[in-house]
Amino acid sequence: MKRETQKYPEPVPERRLRSRSRENYSDRRRSQRFLADFPIRIFVGEGKNAREYSATVHDISSGGLLIEAPDVPPDEKRLKMKFRIPEGAMPEEFIQGVVATNAQVRHRDDDSPLIGLAFEQDLADRYKRSSWSYLRCLAAVMLIVSASAVLLIKYENYYYFWFDVPVFLYSLLVGSYLLSRFLFAAFYSDAKPLSELPALSVVVPVRNEEEQIERTLRQLMESDYPRERLQVIAVDDCSTDDTLMKMKAAQKIYPELVVLGLDKNAGKRHALATGVALATGEIVVFIDSDSFVEPSALRNLVNRFSDQAVAAVTGHCDVENIWSNRLTRMQAVRYFIAFRVMKAAESVFNSVTCLSGPISAYRAEVLQTILPEWLNQRFLGAAATFGDDRSLTNSLLRRNYKVVYESKARVTTMVPEKHGEFLKQQMRWKRSWFRESLIASTFMWRKEPLMALSFYLGFILPLMGPAIVVRALIYIPLVQRTSPLMYIIGITLMSALMSSTYLLYRRSRLWFYGTVFCFYYMFILVWQTPWAVLTCWRNAWVTRK
Secondary structure: OOOOOOOOOOEOOOOOOOHHHOOOOOOOOOOOOEEEEEEEEEEEOOHHHOEEEEEEEEEEOOOEEEEEOOOOOOOOOEEEEEEEOOOOOOOOOOOOOEEEEEEEEEEEOOOOOEEEEEEOOOHHHHHHHOHHHHHHHHHHHHHHHHHHHHHHHHHHHHHOHHHOHHHHHHHHHHHHHHHHHHHHHOOOOOOOOOOOOOOEEEEEEEOOOOOOHHHHHHHHHOOOOOHHHEEEEEEEOOOOOOHHHHHHHHHHHOOOOEEEEOOOOOOHHHHHHHHHHHOOOOEEEEOOOOEEEOOOHHHHHHHHHHOOOEEEEEEEEEEOOOOOOHHHHHHHHHHHHHHHHHHHHHHHOOEOOOOOOOOEEEEHHHHHHHHHHHHOOEEOOEEOOOOHHHHHHHHHHHOOOEEEEEEEEEEEEOOOOOHHHHHHHHHHHHHHHHHHHHHHOOOHHHOOHHHHHHHHHHHHHHHHHHHHHHHHHHHHHHHHOOOOHHHHHHHHHHHHHHHHHHHHHHOOOOOOHHHHHHHHHHHOHHHHHHHHHHOOOOOOOOOOO
16 A cells, blocks of 8 residues: 555664664664655666656655665666655655655665665765755744744734733733743753663553554564663553554563553553552653654663752654644644743753653652652542543652753654544643642742742733633624734744744654744634633543544
C-alpha cells in the first residue's frame, strides 16, 4: 500500500537488539532512516543512450534511499533520479515535495532487487542552502515587525486607555504577558552533559493503546542510555483491547522489559504508582503510552539533575501525526510554542507549572514523599481522576523544589485528529488547569516576583477572555458603532509573533498554522473556559475511547 497519506515519519527499526546500549555500539548511519513506499524515476545514460526506469522507495533518510529497482542494470554505479517525497514521510524540517538529484550506488546484492543509494548532496544541507536561507530571513523580518507593531499598538492602547478601559486594559495585559514570555525564553539555556549517568526507571502507564504501544516500548528500549542503568516498566491498566498482548510481544524481544497487567481499571495515577513501587532507579521517568522518545531524550533529560535542588524535569514534546490534517498542524505550532517558549520562560525561574505527561522525570526520593498526597487528592469532595501532571507539579512547587524544562529531551506524541475529540481533550485540560491553578494561587505568590506576576496573569487573563471577545466583537460594533478592526489586528500580530518564532526554530512550511490556531482559539476554544469553570468538579468527559 502506498504511503502517500502517511500521517507521521516512521523510523526504520534497529536490526540489532539494544544496539545503542552496547559498549561497542557504532552507528553506521549518518542520519535517521524512515519507512517509505512511493514511486521514483531513475535515469541512466546520456543522449541517445538515455534510459528511464521505474522503482519504489522502501526507506529514506537525509543522506540516501533504499529502493526496489529490478530493472536497473547491475553495472550502473551513478544514477540520476526524480521523485516526490510525500508529506509525512520525513520530519517537517526536511524537503516535502519534488526532488531531482544524483546518487551513488553503495550496496547491491546479486540476488536482490534492493539498491542502497547515497545522495551526492544531503537533503538537509540542500534545504538549508536553498529554501531555508529565504525562510530564515522571512522569519527574522516577521519577528521584528510583529514585535514592533505589537509594542506600537500597546502604546496606542495606553494613549486611548480611557476610551474603553476593559478592552484596552486586557489588551495591554495580554500583550505584556506574551511579550514577557518571549523575552524570558530568550534567556533559557540547555543543561550541560553529566559525567556519570544515574540509574533510571521509566514507567509507562497504558490503557487501550494497541496501535502505538509496541513502538513506544521499542524506542524506549533502543534509547541511547547505558543498558545496565535503564529499567523500563510498562503497566497495563486493564485494557479492553489487545494492548497487553502487544506489550508481552515486545517483552519477548526485550526480556528485561517489565510488563505488569492490573486486574481491574484503577486509573492513570494508580498505574503510575504501581510502576513506581517496582522502580529501582535514582530517577523515575513517566512516559505516556502514545509518546515516542528520540534516542538521546533520556540522556538529555537527566542532565538537569546535576543541580541537586532540581526535583523534576519536563522534556520537549512535538506532534507526531502532524501531517494528518489542518487540525494536527495547528496543534504542532501550539505545542512547540507551549514548550519552547512558555515552559522555557518558566524554567528560567525554576518554576515550570506543568510537568507534561509525554515525558517528565523525578528524583525517586522526592517522588516517594509526595506520592500518597497525590494519589489521594480530592477536589470539592470528589476524587481527582485527571490533571495528574499539574497536580504532581503543584505538590513539588508548594515545597519550593526546582522544577525545570529541558528542550533537548525530545519526544513526539499523538494528538486528536477530529475536532470532537480535540474539544473533549481541551475541556478536560481546561478543567484541570482551572482546578490546579486555583490551588497554585495559594502559594505561587512566594515565588520570584516576576514569576509570580506572570503566573497570576496567566491565570486571570484566560478567565477574562470570553467577556472581552464579546465586548470587542459584538458589544462595541452594535452599541458603540465602532469597528473591532484594531482588536483583530492585535490578535493577528500576536499570532504572527508565534508563527515567526516557530518558523525561525523549525524551518517548517507549517508556520502559518500558528495564526490559524489563534483565530480558532478566539472563535471556538475561548468559549470552553466558562463552562470548564462551572463544571470543574466533574471527572467525566475524557479524551480516549
